[in-house]
Amino acid sequence: MSNPAGKPITLADVARRAGTSTAVVSYVINDGPRRVAAATRERVLAAAAELGYRPNRIARALRSRTTGVVGLVLADALNPYFGALARHVEQALAGHERLMLIGNAGYSAERERHLVERFLAAQVDGLVIASADAGDDVAARAQAARVPAVYLHNGPTSGETPLVTADNGQAVEEALAHLRAHGHHDVAFLAGPQDTGPVGRRRQVWQEAAGSEAVLLRSDYSRAAADALIRRLAAADAVPRALIAATDEQAIGVLSGACAAGLPVPGRIAVIGLDGTPDSAHTAPALTVTGQPLRAMAQQAVDLLFDRATPAPPARAALIRRRSCGCEEV
Template sequence: MAKQAGKAPTLTDVARVAGTSTAVVSYVMNNGPRPVAAATRERVLAAAAELDYRPNRIARALRSRTTGVVGLILADASNPYFGALARHVEQALDKRGKLTLTGNAGYSPDRQEHLADKFLAAQVDGLVIVFADGGADVATQVKRAGVPAVYVHNQPEDGQAPAVTADNEDAVQQAVAHLRGHGHTRIAFLAGPRDAGPVGRRRATWETALAGTGAPLLRCEYSRAAAAALTGQLISEGSMPAALITATDEQAIGVLAAARAHRLAVPERLAVISLDGTPDSAYTAPALTVTQQPLEAMAAQAVDLLLGGEAAAPPALSAPLVIRGSCGCAATDS
């Protein structure tokens, strides 16, 4: 049966070509609520492909009072860490038959609240929030409107909504212990402009571990350019530490670039470990040793919390040490 020009094929058309009922076609397209025999399912899918049939999401929403769409608010879409996390969230939602609608807060708490309001107006089925520091507890506000919400990676202090996070304290302890194993006792930490959220927890753990050693706390924006400028300045002043833990990969990449530009050998004269583990970290020169944030597992757990209705967040997930070349080891990627 050929598709009629100018007319979108319907569920009835697919049922006619497949030789089955519209109810069975609906079960196949919606993955339930009733099972369909494998042979019948294949016949329905073949008919849908032949007709170029696309389910009408709006009609489905009117019938079920759900849109099949989940909103994702990112703290900053331009940061590769959040980009990688967003990809895993989208993949996890796709496995559950949900479409992802993404908004970029650009580290703005006001923008984050604005996006939450917009997503509520769009009648999303739920909201995943990668929290921007300093903002209101928008997830709790969203839940008061009857829409489930969950935080991932970060959450506001005293936030009431569940959050899926990595074990940042353990990640720092692993990095410190590893650099000490290379003989470093004065291990610096590069934080952001302010201490909040995961970076605040990372900094506090470092501070406890290095108390009394005189190890310097460094600060710059979470960008390659800012970290490169700071590193260049420290090298020029002769005050660059011999070992450094960076709060983010973006900063670490800037540090490596400046070290190379100023002919400071890594890891011979500067050992570096970063605490993110984004895909880019494997392709620096030398490749970064990292504590790898479990982004895929975090995304999967966040989606399970969101769609499963559980109230309690799971324990923080481990961020394993991935040894490459920047710390002084031979690269193993293990």
């Protein structure tokens, strides 16, 4: 907001309205370095609100050598899993009075490296890297610039940057046990094109528990790819009776392909997804999932940016029972 002369509202304007000095106004606006009496503080805040004063973030950054902004490098902004993760990161950052800038890597390692460089050039206070491909330790660039960074969801197995992820092994074990409780002894697994990161861990745990004879399927991490896969399997009469999909996007594609092929779910094929994205509750039938603890993961990642404590053990995913596995709606 501007004053009648068209100039931005300043600390001096607020000081005149509150009947105090610009130094006192600065102490109130910046929470220090000196304490201000409660009555004076309320008077300053009321004057700032009446005038529509907004602190100059650039000037504050120059004084404090911080920007109040954290960069989030997101593997894919179009994937609902990463979209939900970003929302929780933003909420966690608000608790630390930080704003969030998002950069969409689009599953590109080169784009991920570029975004890290751009965020560092913008002098962000920290970086959260929600990576899908952890082949290159891009956080090392942040360490060299003395900017705190945390990997979220996936990250390199080596290096000094903390990684916050979920207990992916437990999620698979719970999904497998649940399908077996429904009478399915042969449970197939739909993995991605390659066994990397959390999906690789999920496939490994499934393989160890299901045995070498269990059916392993693969598709890209998209609804369209999984849909096309199920249609091809249906044409060859090779659709499994029960399936765990590594991601919800693939699981939703399985439901779509089964519907197009005339295969009832869960009567002909029972399905469980391993993400727990918001979309999973609104499929037909509703998708049974292991709900990844996205809020807890985001909160821990953000806390680690500002407090280099030892990362907590991976949070557990809770099984959410719906129709696609054979359970009744709850």
